[in-house]
Amino acid sequence: MRPHRARSALRSALAACAATAVALLGATSVRADVPPTPGWTLQWSDDFTGAANTLPSATNWQIDTGYSYPGGPGNWGTGEIQRYTDSTSNLSQDGSGNLRITPLRDGSGNWTSARIETRRADFKAPAGGVLRMEGRIQMPNVTGTAALGYWPAFWALGSPYRGNYQNWPGIGEFDIMENVNGIDSVWGVLHCGVNPGGACNESTGLGASRACPGSSCQSAFHTYRFEWDRSTTPNQLRWYVDGQQFHSISQSQVDATTWSNMTDHAGYFMLLNVAMGGAFPNGVHGSATPTAATVPGHPMLVDYVAVWTRGGGGTDPGTGSATLYPGTGGALGTASSSASATTLASAGGTNHDGTPYQPQTFTSSGITRTYSGGSTAFDLFVDAGTTVANGQQVRVSYDLTGNGSWDRTETYQYFATDPAPGYEHYTQARGLKSATGSLGNMTNGKVRVEVWNAIGNGTSTLGTGNQSFVRIPFN
Structure with a gap:
């Protein structure tokens, strides 16, 4: 869910058993702990196990509020119409191991919702290794006209964006999971280079989408994963839902300068949010959203978010450091x-x-x-x-x-x-x-x-x- 753009629709037997278990968990609504991942080293995670009606950990997350970053583009650069708050009405743990981000509309038609970012902004594939960002999420359980304008997302931005807000998309953006208007589909997108046009075809980005396996994205939890692989030449970026790969991008698809600009910095921070309206849902629907038929109060549920690395130099998500x-x-x-x-x-x-x-x-x-x-x-x-x-x-x-x-x-x-x-x-x-x-x-x-x-x-x-x-x- 990028800051500036006009959106468009667009290991052993043990390891194998673990992967199968995770995929099965993804298709249910049962709470799951951060799963074991043989061969990977856990770098950071949040399981949202706090008490009901409490905000997520301030150690792990910072909360965005208002209609923009200070000095940043209005409406978060996307045309979305809601105001982000730190109210537990919009953002809270549910006491059962989930985070809830709930869009609401008041009597005057004004929308509120929530957006949070990891405080850490150094998530990066180690040299010669792989970075894995993953979340187990149920999209807002609403479809049809009642879902028009809903825009849930799990994504990552290059750390140089913090405090600048004018260097997108050059610093890179990985959209791990996006959805609009209650459609049974997950979008995975890379944003990079310059806007408009450039190597990533901005402001659209390089993306792909697919329906969620087994049960719809809205009716059940699914596991959304992104991998940045520096163990292979050329490097690769990969997107998965419930362990099934649906999108990949090779380093060879973009020029060297563009790739360097989005990878040769300190790393990335992750975000979770539910926007309302904006260029992506409007573009898919064909006119402005949300509408009078849109029904507020349907939360995005997040069971866990975690970051692992595999291989490479050292166990930090930095480069041998x-x-x-x-x-x-x-x-x-x-x-x-x-x-x-x-x-x-x-x-x-x-x-x-x-x-x-x-x-x-x-x-x-x-x-x-x-x-x-x-x-x-x-x-x-x-x-x-x-x-x-x-x-x-x-x-x-x-x-x-x-x-x-x-x-x-x-x-x-x-x-x-x-x-x-x-x-x-x-x-x-x-x-x-x-x-x-x-x-x-x-x-x-x-x-x-x-x-x-x-x-x-x-x-x-x-x-x-x-x-x-x-x-x-x-x-």
Whole structure:
């Protein structure tokens, strides 16, 4: 369910037994736990086991509200008409292991619904391995004229979209499951390149659809899966429903630049939502939806969402790497359960390009890992508010043996933030300004991350907790 577009209709015996069991579960309404997946490593999941009438885990999810992202395209870029809320009337766990996203209409004809995103935005196929995103979902159980305008979706967006909102579709979008108007069909779509046209034929995308196996998409739970396979050349993207593949795209189908733009960043975040109206359901119906005949109150039910990887370098969903998060008190480690922030001191109108000035410093110690041969990557949430001409800068240093000597120091080009409130993404794509030393295996080593304002006359904010991360090239 992409941010900008005019939508169109468009392993052993144990492993085999497990796959069969999952497929059978998909065709029932019985609650299922996150299934065992022999040969895969579970990276992240949510089973929605909270109490009835509670919001989903704030550790795992952030809730979108309103009619757009701050500064983003209106109506979420799709023409949908509902207002997203964080009300448990629209978004809640049901106490029986499911998440419910319920579109509602008030007495004046105004629609509300819900949309959530994973806080993590680093889901990525490991080099030489496979990423698997999966959800067991029952679409809103409504069909015919009563379903006109319903638009449920389970999908993923490239992480650079957060805080930018103008770089779609280049950063990539994987529509794992979409449906409109209560039709017994699942759509799987890739969006990439430029809009309009380009390698992904935007704003339509490269898609395929099929009816749900056994029972309709609306009447029962089905398992929707997407795989990003980097273990084969060329790489492949694959879409499944209840274990049955119905769509695939090869790296060879798009140009190298387009493929790189949608894969050579920090990774993806996943979304769940039910929109009402918009270009896709309108286009399928042939006129505006929802209509007076549309019946509110039919929820999309989500039993679980999970991410696995298989093969490749390391168990993180990054590329032969470990992911560290800047936290409180200068910690650099695992992601905290909530978002937080810290202030970067003003550069005071002086140029500190390349030299840390009153930096916020984050350190991780006691690291013993094998160098993967890769490079440092990072995604820092930064915001200078309305300050003009501020620029943030980062330096990442490695002490391979923990003896107090920094064996490798990397200083990246500063990032000039815009004078509008709202976080932006500062990533390694800015490029190295300078580097000294070299990397190798770490034994009881340390990593230090320093962030400061290199230029400007105002303070800036750095998102911490689960907002920013640094990926070090070590298994």
